[in-house]
Amino acid sequence: MPPAILTKNLRREFQKKGKTKHVALDGVDIEVEPGEIFGFLGPNGAGKTTLIKILCTLLYPSGGEAYVDGLDVVKDTREVRRRIAIVSGGEQSGYGIMTVFENIWMFSQFYGIPSKIAKDRIWHYLKAFGLEKDAHTKVSKLSTGMRQKMNIIRGFVTDPKIFFLDEPTLGLDVHIAREVRDTIRNWTTDHPDKTVFLTTHYMAEAEALCDRIAIIDGGKIVECDTPANIREKVGGGAVYHLKLEPVPPDLSFLDAIPAVRNPVLADANEATGQCEVRFNLDSDDQLSHVLQAAETRGFRVAGFAKAEPALEDLFMTIVGRKLRDEE
Ligand SMILES: Nc1ncnc2c1ncn2[C@@H]1O[C@H](COP(=O)(O)OP(=O)(O)O)[C@@H](O)[C@H]1O
Ligand SMILES: [Mg+2]
Structure with missing residues (x-):
């Protein structure tokens, strides 16, 4: 069986x-198994x-290769399209003047699904998502969450071999986001040969689902592994959070303590004059050195906490900034 997705040195x-070239994908290599x-x-x-x-x-690469189910996405466009579905979050999709059922039905017919099978599947997923009673509601009357559920059902009904989801829970309420994740997971449990490729900027979502x-x-892949391995690789034990004031210009006062790893200056607040310094330590014994170093340099320790690393912290360690910085 070919990989579900394979890219080699993919560039875009x-x-x-009037502007210089922007490199959105800079030599991406990934391989996703069915x-x-x-x-x-x-x-x-x-x-x-x-x-x-x-x-x-939907977009040509500028260089490199990309295959979906062993098919070249540039040369075998039609064959690739038969095998996939794509649903994006955070945008208005679906036709407002049609009902939920009609929208999903239309897509099932784009894919040539026989009508009995299509109808059975539509009702099956409407029930699974709790949307049964809204089947004949016009899409324009739906809430964002209901609309996104409908879009995801539309994907399931076309029975794709590889299901692409671009930020499927963007802008959804927490409980609806969870429902969406559960339904995606259930779908893959019911169909173990199906592949899901999803993008997200929510670390917790990636960890919960992937x-x-x-x-x-x-545009560059900086890490690729299971969530557990990423934790292990980057985490290196507990994360210590030290609230300091005033905000230090840099973290050089930690240089002399080799036990401190991955120090990060975060949450600098001009109003309070406080910030948080986060770092990994091999053992609690080393903490007194850190406190001493801070005091010697004239910083007051206003608070302290120790936590198991959140993936969010790991992300900071890997790419040097928070996931949501650019929002
Ligand atoms: N059609 C486009 N024209 C010019 N720049 C684009 C276009 N699409 C995306 N970009 C740029 O490419 C980069 C990557 O965009 P995108 O793939 O949408 O990022 P993400 O989905 O991770 O938020 C961004 O800097 C974006 O501004
Ligand atoms: Mg995006």
Whole structure:
């Protein structure tokens, strides 16, 4: 069986009028196995949508190769399209004057699904998503969450071999986002041969849902592994949070303590004059050295906490800034 998705040195550049070339994908190599839920995680502007559009034959690459189910996305466009569905979050999709049922039905017919099978599947997923009673409601009357559920059902009903989801929970309420994730997971449990490729800038979502995650930043893959391995690789034990005032110009006062790893200056607040310094330590014993170093340099320790690393912190360690910085 070919990989569900394979890219080799994939590149995409954009040239805006009068501006220099912008490299959105800078030599991306990924391989996704059939049956995986694969997450493509990165901050806004990292290149996630660009990659998904290339894989879905909506955008040509500027260089390199990309295959979906063993098919070249540039040469075998029609064959690729038969095998995939794509649903994007955070945008108005679906036709407002049609009902929920009609919208999904229309897409099932674009894919040539026999009508009995299509109807059964539509009702099955409407029930699963709790949208049964809204089947004959016009799409323009739906809430954002209901509309996104409808879009995801539209994807399931066309029975894609590889399902692409571009930020499927963007802008949804927490509980609806969870429902969406559960439904995606249930779908893959019911159909173990199906592949899901999703993008997100929510670290927790990637961790909750994905078998493997590729982290992309500035068009480059900076990490690709299971969530557990990424934790282990980058985490290096507990994260210590030290509230300091005033805000230090840099973290050089930690240089002399080799036990401190991955120090990060965060949450600097001009109004309070406080900030948070986060770092990993091999053991609690080393903490007194840190406190001493801070005091010697004239910083007051206004608070302290120790936490198991959140993936969000790991992301900071990997790419040097928060996921949501660019929002
Ligand atoms: N059609 C376009 N024209 C010019 N620049 C683009 C275009 N599409 C995307 N870009 C740029 O490419 C980069 C990656 O965009 P995108 O793939 O949408 O990021 P993401 O989905 O990770 O937020 C961004 O800097 C974006 O501004
Ligand atoms: Mg995007």
